[in-house]
Amino acid sequence: MFKPALFVSALLMACNLSAQDTAQYNYPETTSWDNDTVKTKNGDVLPEITLNAHREKTAVSVGKAGISPMDLPQATAVISGAVIEAQQINTMSDLLKNTNGVYIMGTTGGYQEEIASRGSSMGSSNTFKNGVRYFNGMNIETSGLERAEVLKGSAAILYGNVTAGGVLNLVTKKPRFDFGGEVGFRSGSFNEYKPTFDVYGSLDQKKTVAYRVNAAYVNAQSFRNEVQAERYYFNPSFLAKLGKNTELLVEGDYLNSTATPDFGAGIVNYEIVDIPRERFLGVSWGYYDAQQLTTTATLTHELSDRWNLTFINAIRYYDTDLFSNTRPNASGGTVSATGNWNRNLQRSQVKDNYFLQQLDLKGEFATGKIKHQLLAGADSERYKTYTTAYLGFSNSNLFYGNPAHPEGIPYYDTVNIFEDYDPSNEVAINSLNRNTLTTVPVSRFGIYVQDLVSFSKHVKLLAGIRYSYQDTETLIRRYTTNTDDAPLNAYDDAFSPRIGLIIQPTENQSVFATYSNSFQVNTGTDINGNALEPSIIDQYEVGIKNKFFGEKLFANVTVYQITNSNLAQISLENGNTNSNIKELAGETRSQGVELDLSANPMAGLTIIAGYSFNETKYIKSNTFVEGSELRYNPKHTANLSANYRFEAGKFKGLSFGVINTYFGDRFAGRSTTAANPNYKLIPLDGYFQMDATLAYKWKDFTLQTKLANIFNELNYNIHDDNSLNPIAPRNYSAAINYTF
Template sequence: MKFSTVLFFCLCFTVFSAIAQSGTIKGSIITSDGKPASLVNAEIKELQKRSTSNEDGGYSFTNIKKGKYTISVSFVGLHKQEKTVEVFENTITELDFVLSENATQLQDVVVTAAKNLNEKPVAAGKIDINPMDLPQSVTVIGKNVLERQQTLRLSEVLMNTNGVYVMSTSGGSQEEIAGRGYAYNSSNTFKNGVRFNNGTMPEVSALEKVEVLKGSTAILFGNVAAGGVLNLVTKKPAFDKGGEVSFRAGSFGFYKPSIDFYGPLANSKSIAYRINTTFEKAKSFRDEVKSERFYINPSLLIKAGKNTDILLEGDHLKDNRTLDYGTGAINYVIADIPRARFLGAKWSYYNTSQTTATATITHHITDNWQLRNITSYQSFNSDLYGTTRPNSGFLIPSDGTWARGLQKTKNEENYYITQFDLTGKFKTRQMKHQLLAGADADKYQTNAIAHTYANAAINNKNIYDTINIFDPAKFAQRTDIPELAPVTRTYTPISRVGIYAQDLLTITGRLKLLAGVRYTYQQTTGGYIDSLQKNKKVQTSPTINKAFTPRFGIVYQPASSVSLFTSYANSFTLNTGTDIYLQPLAPSYINQFEAGIKTELFKKAVSANVTAYQIVNSNLAQTSLTDANGQPNNNNANIKELAGEVTSKGVEVDIMSNFLHGVSVITGYSYNDTRYTKSNTYIVGSKLRYNPQHTANASAHYTFSKPGKLKGLNIGFIAYYVGERVGGRSTRVQVTDDVYKLMVIPGYTQFDISIGYSFNKISLRTKVSNLLNNLSYNVHDDNSVNPIAPRMISASVAYKL
């Protein structure tokens, strides 16, 4: 730790001392009537360096060598404007453009000049790297797509991202996301750059965009799964007054009023605010199932000086719903019962509350250097009580008679994090650097309280009652709610510290190198298991894990519109249990290789990217087959060895167009194959569960923008395909006549259509999801078999403030 700290501060000192003396070009692009022109392309022709004007019409080029250059401003359908400018060292040269078109004509231009797939840097990357320079596959789903498609859940957003899919909807209360064969658990889900507990479905109405970084991001965040990360970015305060009030209603008693308003605080020029809030209530296509949720997201932006911004954000979600584990399975085959049939007790519930407070301080040291700190606190509480999962405890026999038990848990989680990131651009001789150096520290404190039920009338077994899944009228179901006393409290504190550095080195105009490394130190000490009824507390064994995770990538750009890249990254995952000598188990290291091509076609009207990857976990933790003496008599599943290997490989294709003549298109395809390639426990060559080999997505949207009766009308179409995958439980090779089996889950294609119409400040929208009423399931093991929603209709009206 001491060496790493010294290394970090030495690096920072070296970087500051190496800041290059160069010039800056900046200016504004406005219309002839003085209004700012946003999203207009500007380019230095001699350097093929591009920029895009922001919402205020401003643009800038930094780190420009002394000399004369031609600045070209262009956008689809209009003539280019060019001006010559001379740049001097340590000087800001201002160059403004005035467009001769009026504001009405410019509105169409702004739509066609929007950033494409390869021009949207991701905030989760911690540094503003052009995606064409990044040897990694990234996707950004922006606000316009979210609004046009009338997204309600995160799964609907991800219908625009190939290779990222819902792996299960355990309990009907959360959407478990995965990609490239790996789960995007709470360690892989972020909101505004901070880890976010995804134990409940996040609110989508407050999102500005959703970022997907595929592949390894361990250098940025530590022990995250290899498949990638999600970053949910909420809407931010603004100094122009505005907002929207909306109401949405739909099938099965669904309704959702929402409010979003923003502006300067008391007409201040230095403080702006924003408040998003919504309430949602609905029944369900599932009998007896209902939900209710409330969300509020206040934020405040303070310009503390010319170079310093302070962003304060709050986030609170309360979600109460019926606990629902779906339709069940018999002998690893999905039960043939109606999609709507509910198998739990009517009073079952799963209630969660989540509160987050985040402060982001950004200080611009110079035009090229920036220091940012994010400090955040998050609490997550869950209260679950209901009948057990089908097949949990007692299997459902072929005649459908099932003895239901009870389960009750309460979890309390507190999470703290602070991180510092220093980013900057400088030159050493003829090579350009784009540097990221940082450190972070976070801490989890988790209390898990478990309860048990013992029915005195049935030999103290965990049996609440008996039902028949094929004939609900065969048995009378209990309706009382027994009192369950808490049995154990498990307290788990986890502390983690990380330090990292990364440099994007431009060797020539065409060749770029990305290299970096992270050191992570994690410890679990002070944990315990408290047997509440026996008044006995047992301390858990402390564990310490240390890991270096490197990253290396090469980008070659034969033309400004083409990038070829290849990369290697290493990540790690922590393991529970001990080795055969009862020592804490070492982490499993995962190696990932990625290669691809990113292209911009038809004058950047279309982006088309292809990526191939291979991820190998060559030391997967599995139950040890022997004890410390080499004898095959280990019956303790907590004693493990790093004896397995999982290999994930695949290809992804992404195509996205800008709005061109009112049309936008997003389409993609993903092939993934994830299998056990070595194992002492499971069949070598067998598939890992929940991962479809094939996924595909396509959406098209058209807006009528020409004057006439149809102006303001927009029509959208979405198609989403998820191929066959497997659930159940992987067969164990060392168990004779093993009852575990993999369960086939059928693939499906979902079609959605949406229609909207806007006039003045009013917008009307309607959506039909799962148009063809297709049926499939999201499955966790063999005990949470949740059918996808049938055809549903919703409509909304919105008024802009």
């Protein structure tokens, strides 16, 4: 239940703290930011300054064009390195506690954190690291992050095939020419320990080549019995000055993760049942092994003071192997009213190779008294994904490994969710029989141009368009019959325009209105066997951005509507029941309001707050109930965090903070359809969570502690069927870091 009094109390407590006003510092033109350190083009380090929590002054790099936040007709949010450090952020869930309307939608299997925004899932196509698409089907390591950027709403003009909710860009720490670094060790609840390492410096005396290396290791158990995880992370980068106007940045990023799959339980006939929070009901020998390697080379050349070129080459590879029990209430394994669950097994392996080339030209010029800020670019992407699916047990494929059933059974075993799980009764299995190998090569090309036209300092127009072309081929090899299906090809193209009007009565206020659209590639065929065309999604956004009190307070309000008027859904023509045969006849609509606040009212004090409302419904459908809400999306989210650092006096070096979040009511379960009238939605209440942090810096040492979920709130993360996992109970962590 939402407790607004706690939010108000925390805000009043934070605002009543007193300290001297924030010192102002005028800094020269810079080329890079490293947490709270500012460097000049010569690599010199400037004195420490107080930076705004959301870096409202700085253009988000995910926007490509370098447009300042006040000139961009779109909502943005930036979680700076200072916030990451102050809040002791360790997971994506921690990070997104600062971005209202962008949230963790689910945690399927416990080995990933699924992100959503404005009612739309933000999958791997919407998740970027250093501007390159990043596979988010595994837990993301945060120790190497310099900042995180969110560009809300449509970004199709910049990145092509992205969903309408927005994009997330994770920016890693960059090389520096001065020598330094940090080593740290974190320990916490559930036997977690995490050593980290970060070092940077120059490779030559002339300071033409700089390097940086981040690394981390994580080993942790869980509040869930039998669940454990292990991660290795390595992030090297190099910056070379190839000339007066040319720089080459080469970055590597490697993550290896192993986790016990945990698909939860506790649903009987679409009702949540009371079982212990720590009870694990998966197979203890199950695993989800995942690794991802990305190498990015970014060449930047300044043609003049006003024009520059950026050329990005990137290669990404990921490999996952899932072997575990199937989800509860799936694959025929329905949990009965007595709690009995006939568990089946699943295995899948996925490998993906991804290549990117991207060229951007940015510049400023004038036609008479009208100023232009131009972006023109092109990108080419190539995917090749290999998915190996394995056969589970069925009436035609019996399991003979259970001693209690020598005659064979069409499932693995039976457990009862109301009883403590005993892994000693398990029968370990080395593998399953392969079923299919699906190979999907995808070629994608895009070309785009946009221009920020300043008619005066008060009236500006951002207009642009992108053309995207995509060629998708699907090849299926069936191991059971040793045959290949006929190749299926889909050729898709779309134009993605954006136009936005910006009115700025003063330099501290900006009012904007934007129209944009994006496209969503559809799978399946129409009733005639032809590939479906993409769905075109229209988005309208209106907002106001404000700077107050000498840029000590930033307040933004955004209102939006997103409409998919040609949603792909199963075709019912001629009594069809094949879910792969579809028609573009449905419609969904997402409407919402977002409020973002960030403030540095006094030296040492940072406040971040926000609220969002979103309602996403089926407007037209031949399958779902018109007017019903889509699953997983909370109507309300809110956040309020405050951190105070003593910068003088006997308490100098001490800091403390509170992090408050509210995650609103939403639905799990399955939406009722005409074909499945027994499906039901499961309403989940919203919940409030408070975390607290305490840190002390003495000379080169920093001691940090954090208490999360202080009130031990019990609620659930939603999976993609009708299976739920409880959130973590009250837990703590402590870390010590040495800076050199």
